[in-house]
Structures are given as structure tokens and as C-alpha cells.
Amino acid sequence: MSLVRTVSRALKCRVIGAAGVAVFALFGCRNLSAPKSVEVPRKPVPTKTVDLATAGSISGRVTLAGKPPELHAIDMSAEPACAKEYSTPVIAPTVVADANGNVANAVVYIKSGVSDYAFRAPSEAAKLLQKGCMYEPHVTALMVGQNLDVANDDQTTHNVFMMSQNNRPSNRSSLPGSEPVVESLVAPELAIPMKCNVHPWMKGYVFLFDHPYFAVTHRDGKFELTGLPPGTYTLVAWQELYGTMEQTVTVAPQGAVSADFVFKAQ
Amino acid sequence: MSSSSAVQRGGTKPVPVAAHRFAIATAAWIVLLIIAGALVTSNDAGLAVPDWPLSYGSWMPPMVGGIFYEHGHRMIATVAGLLTIILAVWLQLREPRAWVRKLGWAALGLVILQGVFGGITVLMRLPPPVSTTHATLAELYFVTILSIALVTSRWWQRDLPLLEDASSPKLRTLAILTSAAVFLQLILGAAFRHGAFNLMPHEIGAVVVLVLSIVTGRAVRKRFGSVSDLRRWGVMLSAIVGTQFLLGLAALWAVSQAQHAVQPTVTYISLTVIHVLVGALTLATSWMLTLSCFRLIRPAGAEAVKSNSAAARTESSRA
Numbered sequence A: 001m002s003l004v005r006t007v008s009r010a011l012k013c014r015v016i017g018a019a020g021v022a023v024f025a026l027f028g029c030r031n032l033s034a035p036k037s038v039e040v041p042r043k044p045v046p047t048k049t050v051d052l053a054t055a056g057s058i059s060g061r062v063t064l065a066g067k068p069p070e071l072h073a074i075d076m077s078a079e080p081a082c083a084k085e086y087s088t089p090v091i092a093p094t095v096v097a098d099a100n101g102n103v104a105n106a107v108v109y110i111k112s113g114v115s116d117y118a119f120r121a122p123s124e125a126a127k128l129l130q131k132g133c134m135y136e137p138h139v140t141a142l143m144v145g146q147n148l149d150v151a152n153d154d155q156t157t158h159n160v161f162m163m164s165q166n167n168r169p170s171n172r173s174s175l176p177g178s179e180p181v182v183e184s185l186v187a188p189e190l191a192i193p194m195k196c197n198v199h200p201w202m203k204g205y206v207f208l209f210d211h212p213y214f215a216v217t218h219r220d221g222k223f224e225l226t227g228l229p230p231g232t233y234t235l236v237a238w239q240e241l242y243g244t245m246e247q248t249v250t251v252a253p254q255g256a257v258s259a260d261f262v263f264k265a266q
Numbered sequence B: 001m002s003s004s005s006a007v008q009r010g011g012t013k014p015v016p017v018a019a020h021r022f023a024i025a026t027a028a029w030i031v032l033l034i035i036a037g038a039l040v041t042s043n044d045a046g047l048a049v050p051d052w053p054l055s056y057g058s059w060m061p062p063m064v065g066g067i068f069y070e071h072g073h074r075m076i077a078t079v080a081g082l083l084t085i086i087l088a089v090w091l092q093l094r095e096p097r098a099w100v101r102k103l104g105w106a107a108l109g110l111v112i113l114q115g116v117f118g119g120i121t122v123l124m125r126l127p128p129p130v131s132t133t134h135a136t137l138a139e140l141y142f143v144t145i146l147s148i149a150l151v152t153s154r155w156w157q158r159d160l161p162l163l164e165d166a167s168s169p170k171l172r173t174l175a176i177l178t179s180a181a182v183f184l185q186l187i188l189g190a191a192f193r194h195g196a197f198n199l200m201p202h203e204i205g206a207v208v209v210l211v212l213s214i215v216t217g218r219a220v221r222k223r224f225g226s227v228s229d230l231r232r233w234g235v236m237l238s239a240i241v242g243t244q245f246l247l248g249l250a251a252l253w254a255v256s257q258a259q260h261a262v263q264p265t266v267t268y269i270s271l272t273v274i275h276v277l278v279g280a281l282t283l284a285t286s287w288m289l290t291l292s293c294f295r296l297i298r299p300a301g302a303e304a305v306k307s308n309s310a311a312a313r314t315e316s317s318r319a
Helices: A004-027 B017-042 B065-096 B098-123 B128-152 B171-193 B200-224 B226-258 B266-296 B307-317
Strands: A056-065 A107-114 A126-131 A134-136 A139-143 A147-152 A158-162 A170-174 A181-184 A189-195 A203-209 A212-216 A222-228 A233-240 A243-251 A257-258 A263-265
Touching: A004 B098, A056 A243, A107 A139, A107 A203, A107 A222, A107 B307, A126 A139, A139 A212, A147 A170, A158 A181, A170 A181, A203 A212, A233 A263, A243 A257, A243 A263, A263 B128, B017 B065, B017 B128, B017 B266, B065 B098, B065 B128, B098 B128, B128 B171, B128 B266, B171 B266, B200 B226, B226 B266
Parallel strands: A056 A257, A056 A263, A126 A147, A139 A203
Antiparallel strands: A056 A222, A107 A212, A107 A233, A126 A134, A147 A181, A158 A170, A158 A189, A189 A203, A233 A243
């Protein structure tokens, strides 16, 4: 019965092939589909502390030159519990810039120059709220050792999916009225994507630093980093769509330095 | 294969038509399951339910947003599993052919494995190799059920004369190669969709499948154009591969348009889901042609039968 043998052989080959894929799958678990977040290199344990008597600051503004992209309104019809909270269309906060080009949700941080200093993370957790099926704030920045509390203020279910590369990625339930989901992140990491798969338009970013010199801009685009020890630093500004910009900044003892970033609209 | 052995075994009766119809109904349900699975991926709802096998700690979570697609997919899969259990037991009790009974249990094993991989991929947060395996097993499971449906049909169990294929390469070989190419193409498509590979292997595979299907379809028409049981599948194969190729271009366009979209668009969801569905139907068609070739065409080296008279007997036996 050649058909039986052939079919049997074909099925065996396919089952063996599928089993081979399965074995590969079980041992090759790296999630290649997660967007890569920027890695911060690990460093030796720091011992120095900042002398506030000599500390300086960096302040400035993040702006956008040119016309921001046309962003479409979010269709929330799949979730009436959230849709009813809005009287006007909700625009995805990919680029939030006012008429003067001031950019909100940009993250400005010291990339290098403070690795010798030891810092203590705040004891209170950073707060992230799921409200109206959107993340508030859209971009969150906190220190390593600080918890991130993700609360659900909606009358609907969310899942909290953190696509971390340096930390343990997690996907957790967030039921209405439940206790906040507490994320304990232990390694520095930049631009960790965060999303809800129940509501696919819900996206946010989390930044994790091992120092306190970072800021997320608000609607006026302004930022200020204080308590910086004198020295030369690489200052970075990140924007979700436009990527990063860098500049070198030197802070004198008790000095106040101004540094602006201008992203160019594509 | 001698056609008489497919019908009788130790004097037992052929498999009742009801088992065959049940297999067809199960296959139809699996088509629904494949659509449901494609909707999960296209709606980015694969992780909308973080836990497994329960959904948010219950058997019936609120069916909102992505939960509707993910949990809906799980419910349809559960029914598919139940249907397969019934089919496997039914065949075990009533099917005289041991290899068909084994096929029933193989289908059950596949759907159980498929369920486990579905759970693993959710709990591990969709690692591309696991998600790709889940998609691949779905196709294997589908063709296994289709095979059961075909081999339990009255047509399969009739005393059909075997035809000779004097050409080279043999149509049986071409059909098997086409099915293998389609299957590999489905794996490459799943690997792209789940982030394991980029698109190029799948694009190359599309050309290979297109060429093979043209060659195979042409071979069916030229060698067995008067044999309706083969001609039908040959025509369908050509039509469905051509359609799938165009759908692939449309899906590619939809993917490029949706790159910066804030959420999956209706166009993106529709075109990608239809492309997945027709991909499964392409595999089904090529596999049905393959099985039909093995049923009707005498293997190389066996005693020759004139194809004209054999074709006439094949036609009359269907009456």
C-alpha cells in the first residue's frame, strides 16, 4: 500500500519537522518582535556622592522645527466604556507640540559623566494611570529601585505589557477596581515600550535610570536637571517619533547651563 | 495501492457516510478557527489575555476589545478539540482501516499539541518561534482532518481503476512537491507575521509556489484533462494560487500603510486575515490534489492500464 507508506512517511516527516520547530521554539525563546530599547552599559559600583554645595544645573527647552505630522484620531468604538469619556476625537500622543513648537513627552537625560556617583532612588513609587483607555503620562521616567505603580481608573479590563529587554518582560492583568500593578524594574533601560493588547491604541514608554538627572517635558517643552556635580556631560533628548539628539554640556561649580534641543519635522 | 483494500477489510462494512460528513463539518469548523486565529494576530490581541488556560482567572472574561478576539479564539479552539475527540473515537469504533483510525488519533494529538503551544506562546509573551510553531501546527491539523474527510468518503472507498502516468516527472511527484512548497510557504509567512523572519524568504517562496502550481496544473490538464476527479483539483489549485499571490501583494501594501498607524486598521485586518485564510485553503487544495493523485494514479513500475478506458470507468464509477 504505497499510498499508506507515502502518507505515513509524509506525516512522519511533517510531525518530525514540527517537533524540530517545537524544540527550537522552546530553546529559542527570544522575543524578536519586541521593539529594541536603547541599552545603557553596565558600570562598576559607584562610591562618590554629589556635593550639593558645588552642584549646578542644566535647563532648556525641546522644540520642533517644521510642521508636525498629521496624526489620525483613535477609533475607540471597540470600547464604549472609554469612548464615552471623550467629547472630541482623541489623537495619539506620538508628537505633542503646541503652536510655538514646544514639544511635550520628550525625555532629556544625562547619558554619561555621572557613573562614579552613587544615588538613592526615591522611596515613593512612580505612578502611571490607565484612564480613558490611555496612559497618563504617555512617557514615564523613574530610577532603578523605584517601583512603578500602574493603576486602572477605567471601568474596563486592561493588560499591562512591558516589553523590557534589560529587565524581565511582563504581561499582567489589570482589572477595573483592582490594586495597581506594581512593576519592580532593576536595570537601567531606555524607552521600554508599554502597551495594552485589549486596546491596541494604548501605548506608552518607560525610562529607567540609575541616576536622578532626567526630565520629561510638559506642554511648554521645558526641562531642568538640578544637583549636577561640576563636569562635562553628554546630554540627550529623546522623542518618540524623531529619535534622539545629543550635545556635550559643561557645568561649572554652582553653574547654570542652558541647552536647547530642536527636532526637525520629517 | 489496490483499490479493493480500501473498501473491505475482513468483511466489515465501509465507514458510514455520517463519519465522513462529521469530518467535513470539523474541517469547516477549523476554517473558522484559522480565521479567528488570524484575527487575533491582526488585531494585536495575542496578549490581551495574560493568563492561560483561564482568561483573567475565569472561563468567561468580559469580551471587550482584544479579549473578544483572544478568548473567542480559545473558545472556538475548544470546540474544535471536542469535535476531534468525537471524530477520533468514532473512527476507532467504526473505521475498519487501521491507518485511518491512527489518522484520527494523530489529529487529536495535533490539536492537543496546538492548544499547548497556544498556551505556551501566551505565557512566554509570544516568542516568535513558538508563535510560528502554533501557526504551523494549525495547518498540519487542518490537512489531517481534511485527509480523514477524503479517505472516509464514498468516492475514496469505491473500486476505482488506477491510471497510468507515463510522463516525467510524475504527477504524483509534482503534487507532493507543490504541497510541500505550499506548506513551507505557510511556515515562512507565519514566521514573518510573528517576527521570526523578514519578508524576503516568504516572497521567494511565493514565486516557487506559483511556478510549481502552474507546472502541476498544466500537467493535470495535459495528462488527465478528462479525469474530472483530478481536473477539478488542478483547476482549483491554479485559481487559488493566483488569487493568493494577488492577495499577498494586497496584504503587503496594507502592512506598509499600517506601519505608522496608531491601531490596526480595518483594511490591514481584512487583507491580512483573508491572506491567511486563502493560504490555508491553498494548502488544502494542493493536498486534496495530492491525495487524489495517489488514489487514482498507479505508482511507477506497477502494471499499466490504458488511460482512455480507465478515464471512462472513473467517470462512470462516480455515477
